[in-house]
Amino acid sequence: MTVVLETLELTKKFGGLVAVNAVSLSVNAGEAFAIIGPNGAGKSTFLNLLSGLMPPSYGDIFLNGEAVTRNAPHALRKQGMARTFQNGRLFPRLTVLENVMAGACPGERAHLLEIFMRRKIYDKWQATIAGRAEAALRRLNLWGLRDKFVKELPFGVQRNVEIARALAADARIVLLDEPAAGLNSAERVALVKTLNDLKNQGLAVVLIEHDMSLVMAWSDRIAVLNFGEKIAEGAPQEVRANPRVIEAYLGTEDGHA
Amino acid sequence: MSQSQRQFMWLLAAGVALAIAGATLEGYSLRLLNLALLNVIAVIGLNFAYGYCGVIHLGQAAFVGIGAYVSALLSVKLGWSLWLSMPIALVCAGAFALVVSVPLTRLKGHYLALATVGVNVILELIAKNWVEVTNGYNGVTGIPRLTDLLPTIAPEKAFLPIASAATLVLVWMALRLRDSHLGRAMIAVRDDETAAVSVGISLARTKVIAFALSGVIGAGSGVLYAHYTGFISPSDFAVSQSILFLMMLVVGGEASVIGAILGAIALTFLPELMRDLAAGYIASGGSEKDIIARLLKDGYLAVYGLITLLVLMALPKGLAGLIWRKQAGTAP
Numbered sequence: 001m002t003v004v005l006e007t008l009e010l011t012k013k014f015g016g017l018v019a020v021n022a023v024s025l026s027v028n029a030g031e032a033f034a035i036i037g038p039n040g041a042g043k044s045t046f047l048n049l050l051s052g053l054m055p056p057s058y059g060d061i062f063l064n065g066e067a068v069t070r071n072a073p074h075a076l077r078k079q080g081m082a083r084t085f086q087n088g089r090l091f092p093r094l095t096v097l098e099n100v101m102a103g104a105c106p107g108e109r110a111h112l113l114e115i116f117m118r119r120k121i122y123d124k125w126q127a128t129i130a131g132r133a134e135a136a137l138r139r140l141n142l143w144g145l146r147d148k149f150v151k152e153l154p155f156g157v158q159r160n161v162e163i164a165r166a167l168a169a170d171a172r173i174v175l176l177d178e179p180a181a182g183l184n185s186a187e188r189v190a191l192v193k194t195l196n197d198l199k200n201q202g203l204a205v206v207l208i209e210h211d212m213s214l215v216m217a218w219s220d221r222i223a224v225l226n227f228g229e230k231i232a233e234g235a236p237q238e239v240r241a242n243p244r245v246i247e248a249y250l251g252t253e254d255g256h257a
Numbered sequence: 258m259s260q261s262q263r264q265f266m267w268l269l270a271a272g273v274a275l276a277i278a279g280a281t282l283e284g285y286s287l288r289l290l291n292l293a294l295l296n297v298i299a300v301i302g303l304n305f306a307y308g309y310c311g312v313i314h315l316g317q318a319a320f321v322g323i324g325a326y327v328s329a330l331l332s333v334k335l336g337w338s339l340w341l342s343m344p345i346a347l348v349c350a351g352a353f354a355l356v357v358s359v360p361l362t363r364l365k366g367h368y369l370a371l372a373t374v375g376v377n378v379i380l381e382l383i384a385k386n387w388v389e390v391t392n393g394y395n396g397v398t399g400i401p402r403l404t405d406l407l408p409t410i411a412p413e414k415a416f417l418p419i420a421s422a423a424t425l426v427l428v429w430m431a432l433r434l435r436d437s438h439l440g441r442a443m444i445a446v447r448d449d450e451t452a453a454v455s456v457g458i459s460l461a462r463t464k465v466i467a468f469a470l471s472g473v474i475g476a477g478s479g480v481l482y483a484h485y486t487g488f489i490s491p492s493d494f495a496v497s498q499s500i501l502f503l504m505m506l507v508v509g510g511e512a513s514v515i516g517a518i519l520g521a522i523a524l525t526f527l528p529e530l531m532r533d534l535a536a537g538y539i540a541s542g543g544s545e546k547d548i549i550a551r552l553l554k555d556g557y558l559a560v561y562g563l564i565t566l567l568v569l570m571a572l573p574k575g576l577a578g579l580i581w582r583k584q585a586g587t588a589p
């Protein structure tokens with residue numbers, strides 16, 4: 001199996017607080033990998049380290065075998081690391097299509113003057129980008145909404161547009177930060193389908209999620225964080241049975257979380 | 258009709274309107290229209306940095322000034338042809354904008370705004386105090402005029418086609434840029450920097466391009482201004498003028514080319530309108546000394562400020578929002 005993402009002793013300290021403490025893990029191509037843990041366990045911080053939004057205090061990150069620990073987020077996206085955000089971060093002044101097009105050409109450039117001087121070549125390139133965006137939107141059944149602005153859309157649809165934006169350009173791995181939060185049941189069903197599609201297409205998917213039934217049904221492997229430390233890792237059944245995980249997060253059958 | 262065809266029709270309509278204005282207006286009104294078009298150019302430039310990319314820019318007049326001074330001095334002091342001095346002035350302004358944008362765009366919010374004011378103040382001080390080169394407060398006189406090419410036509414009339422052509426070409430370029438990958442990147446950066454970098458947009462590169470583009474377009478306005486009026490002085494490019502450019506953009510509707518046009522035209526004509534109102538009030542029997550006449554005549558800037566405030570309160574998307582009210586996003 002091809003390892004897409006690997007972290008070694010990844011650590012983030014904020015002053016005296018250790019938000020992520022020496023977390024080592026690896027994610028393979030086509031693997032559904034979930035990270036769970038109580039609020040404040042360091043899950044989102046871990047994702048921010050992976051996607052380059054924060055530099056780690058120590059440790060290393062490898063993407064496709066290459067050290068990318070201090071790469072800028074836009075450079076990481078070009079290298080195939082896509083992500084979404086917990087609170088849905090679309091661009092409100094762009095249409096749905098433009099939002100996805102904005103994410104469809106990481107690292108590709110055209111000279112400013114080409115926009116005016118070599119219009120045919122430039123317009124052809126734009127059509128390619130629009131084509132990628134269209135494919136991503138169709139994949140998530142959003143093509144009919146392409147001319148809408150973000151605030152005209154229900155929250156669940158916005159989350160899906162964000163996933164389309166993350167996937168519009170080639171990605172090797174996609175990091176999803178609580179994509180099921182705030183979704184209604186129909187939207188949740190659509191999300192599960194999307195997640196399964198991603199897995200089947202050979203993408204490595206890292207999911208942070210509180211919805212345990214979704215995580216247990218979908219994941220191949222789960223890592224559990226508590227106070228920044230990885231306390232368990234394994235198949236869903238193993239993690240579910242792990243006493244440390246039950247104590248820290250899952251709770252017992254009588255409903256204690 | 259495709260988007261580009263629609264844009265072309267609008268540009269054609271604007272061209273026809275300007276031609277009619279040129280044929281019917283005379284003297285001072287025509288001069289005001291010319292100056293309004295030059296303001297439109299500077300404000301469309303500012304729209305790239307501030308309107309699209311969110312770089313709070315209170316120094317646009319400095320770049321207008323660089324364009325005006327470089328071209329004026331090259332043609333007056335060195336006797337260069339203005340066909341050479343004008344493009345060189347644009348290149349100089351572009352180079353300067355690139356150099357200052359690298360440290361400036363690392364700043365955020367108020368710090369960035371203050372730094373752009375600083376750039377404007379420094380350049381204004383240089384223009385005032387480097388007397389050997391710039392003639393200081395006296396400014397530069399005898400600048401060759403573009404309208405000298407058509408000596409039989411009144412300069413106001415002769416300049417209108419030049420200003421109109423420059424404006425229409427720029428509007429076309431600005432609309433095309435808005436719909437390009439760079440336009441989307443600029444708007445994305447202003448809307449959400451974190452999301453923008455995460456989808457592969459380089460913040461530094463996008464901001465530097467937006468800022469430099471603003472500077473070059475502003476310099477274009479300055480170059481035309483110098484070779485239209487034939488005289489420039491440091492006060493033409495003071496920070497107050499930069500604030501006025503920003504007001505034009507905000508009143509017209511930030512992040513919109515149409516807004517930049519509406520704002521620049523409205524705020525160029527408004528103070529003159531206020532002056533005319535004062536004259537009309539006195540002519541219709543009002544005393545020259547009563548409060549209304551004095552307010553209209555001497556306090557027109559206060560009234561002008563009040564109207565601006567009302568527009569901002571009533572129309573958060575500016576004047577462009579009047580036309581594109583239904584759309585959830587912004588006007589083109």
